[in-house]
Amino acid sequence: MAETASDLSTDASAEIATALNQALAETVVTTMLAQNYHWNVTGMAFGPLHALFQEIYEDHFTGQDDLAERVRAIGETAEGKLATHLDRSKVKEGDEHAEDKEMIRHLAEAQETIGATLAGLSEIAAGHGDVRTEDLAIERGRIHDKFAWMLRAHLR
Template identity: 70%
Template sequence: MTQTAVALEPSAREAIAEALNQSVAETVVTTMLAQNFHWNVKGMAFGPLHALFQEIYEDHFEGQDLIAERVRAIDMHANGTLAGMLKRSKVSEHEGEATDKEMIAMLLEAQETVAATLGGAGEIAAELGDTLTEDLCIERGRAHEKFAWMLRAHLS
């Protein structure tokens, strides 16, 4: 049965918020990874990759806000520190130089990681009767899978 966010049991809201905060952390780190690569890509594919990386980080910036606001909508705390996000995230930053193919491969892995995390968060929300969160997770997961497909196509 679908419940409003306020009607969810506190333990349900805590479990959902935990999964969403994991999703936010990974989205934030992936956003910065894409922006870092946007700034530093070079080579013959500079133009299209520069544009694709920008499309990714702009999408993810909006996405992280939607997810964090959903945490607040269920009356829980949205973890917003960079240090906390880096510690929690299964996606890692990248420092230093990387080839365009290495950038694509790292971003591809990040997209797949975030999509999987969102899928898991959506399953938790569905089990606990929060279809609105489930829908958001499906929508955002679909966006990450689309970017994974686009990046994978560059490596074929």
């Protein structure tokens, strides 16, 4: 087990950083997606959706920082270019003209995508004995699962 970040091998740090940067890219894109929808949602559910989308993007902004700081803590570079995040992310930008239910569906799918990416990160970190990254991935995964559930509840 790697008791500190400096205990990780160069190969382990690189592999973990790649997975962290994937999660970071998806979180960055989803942060902007939620903010876009926050600004542009309309309809009878405007109030609660406007508030929920804000809760999501505020949480995700903090999550971005946590992920990027973990990349740095293991001695690697956190990717910071928006174009890189857009290219890398499995989550795609949304249409600000979408109907509220499409916004909800897209944002729920984004939460599930990030959750899956974080589960993969957790496995990679565990495989290298990096319990701190594993813990971060598990905790962030729980948050994304909760947001996916909250969003999907609006579709029923």
